[in-house]
Amino acid sequence: MTTLSLQDGIDEAGSPVGLLWKPGAEPWTPEVVAREYVGWRREQAAWHEGVALLNLSHHMYDMWIEGPDATRVLADYGANDFERFAVGQAKQYVPVTRHGNIVTDGILSREGEEAYILSGVPASQHWVQYHAERGGYDVSFVTDPSSAFRPGGGDPKLFRYQIQGPLALELIARVFGGPIPETKFFHSTPVTLDGRAFKALRHGMAGQAGYEFIGPWEHAGHVHEAFLKAGEPLGLVQVGALAYATPSVESGWVPSPVPGIYSDPDLAEYRTWLPLFGIEGKRPLNGSFFSENIDDYYVSPYELGYGKMIHFGHDFQGRDALLKAKGDGGLRRKVTLVLDPDDVRRVVGGGEDPGFVLSYARQRVETSAGLAGVTMQTASIDPVGAVLSQALIDAAHAEPGTEVVVVWGEHPGPGTDPEADLGFPRIRATVQPSPFDRHARTEYRRNA
Known part of the structure; x- marks a missing residue:
């Protein structure tokens, strides 16, 4: 049976907008996690006023990118600075098309000199893998889909638990028997809990203090229970899928902008490589703003506030377009x-x-x-x-x-x-x- 491609879907629908337009589409919320634990209002209040635990283990794709050309392919197709990218650091990866439109960002963690994990919605992962395969880069890929799309079900490879809020550091000290090493934003430090090793990524949501703890799934239950138990005296609140989907509105992160891949004739081969039943073919468009031209939905990384992440000290696809757009007063x-x-x-x-x-x-x-x-x-x-x-x-x-x-x-x-x-x-x-x-x-x- 032939797998339908994104280009097949566009051709059948008559246009990219015809494929993606779905009036009344239900908003996405993370899968597997309960919609609410104690009510979305109390859950939102927890990371503003107390301490909250969020389970990020199930709704993101993870891609391990390793090999002698791992850094080179990521740098060739992303606008980030790879000269200053330490092992243990994470960055918001910014891949762009030749026209300077974002493909959709992801969180890129450097695990070794030539080893990375790219996490998030899989559009940026598809972009890197396609160009690596097409360009003959010496690099390997291992992908763990989100729990809703993992073939055969089963557990994730990694757990991810965020501890957030004004009392986050107090809770973390209770769990680990004292403060963990002070860590720069979006850098990680190794931690151990009852002989189980994993890492703590300094991270926050809606500007609140906190960490994201990431490690092998075999330790997930023990780590989760330790936070729940230590958090009881502090009023720890677990955050469900509804509340989890909201802090990006406060923190200024735009989730899943439309990938700028649907109209460029040079990307016809890419669209044929992509499956129709993937993020690029199924993430719906709807609302009162409508245009027949998919280009009207594309977004520049400058519009998303990613200008400081763009590094012109290396050559990458889309560099010329971003240089031209830099300082463009016409951008939104x-x-x-x-x-x-x-x-x-x-x-x-x-x-x-x-x-x-x-x-x-x-x-x-x-x-x-x-x-x-x-x-x-x-x-x-x-x-x-x-x-x-x-x-x-x-x-x-x-x-x-x-x-x-x-x-x-x-x-x-x-x-x-x-x-x-x-x-x-x-x-x-x-x-x-x-x-x-x-x-x-x-x-x-x-x-x-």
Whole structure:
């Protein structure tokens, strides 16, 4: 039986947008983990006010990249600085197309001189593996899919537990019998618990203090139980899938932007190599913003705030395009929109408390002059008492305090004019900085 490719799906649908457009698509939340443990509001409050445990073991793909050419292939197809990349350090990997559009980022951890783990949604992993195979690089790949897509089921290769919140360091000291070594942001330190060795990655969410503990799955149960037991006196809260999907709105990370791979004729072979039933063919588009042109959904790493990660000291695919885009005043700005609570209750909640709101829909952001931008993710953030949207906004409207409106609705897609007045309700909103969280915005990466 022939496996359908992404290009097959595009051809059958008539266009990339025709393939991906799915009005009313359910928002993604992590698989396997319970939706809620004690309620999403208390779970969000835990990493703001106390201490929270998050299980990241099941929803990400992990790819081990090893061999004499591991660094070379990652550097050839990613914009990061590999000259300053220590063993034990992690970086947000930024792969881009020749036109300078992001393919989708991932977390890249350097495990050895020529050994890495690339984690996250698999679009960046596909990009690296394809170019390595096509270019004859001396490198090997081992992939562990997320638990929902692991053939035959079974356990992950790695556990990942985040401990976050103002009491995180106190809990960690209780578990390990004292503080673990002070570690720079996105660097790791080896730790041992009852003879079990793993690592602690200095990491945070929504600007809060904490670590991500990563190790062999055989130790998962013991480590998890140790944190639960030591956390009882501190009021440790386990975070479920609903609340877990929301902190990126505060911390300014845009999850899963549309890969810039669907329209370039030079990538036809790549699209034929990719399976249709993968992230590139199945991650839906929806919302009130609609365009027949998939290029209108592509994103520059500069728009995502990744400019500081781009290193022009080496040659890489997309370098010329990013050099041209550097300092481009026409690029959109990443901002946080604070949605008017009365309008949210009216539009989303039908006049009542809307409860939990989570959406990855691309909603139109407008001013009196017309279209000004598009939302990327919207979520209830109970500790700040608001529904927030991350959005990409034209520079002219990106100043904090600017008043805009969000058009809340589901465009039917191909066959209807993108600019048609479909009577969608409007939600007033105020532009604020991104990251919205002050600590994340000013101090989060200061000791990187």
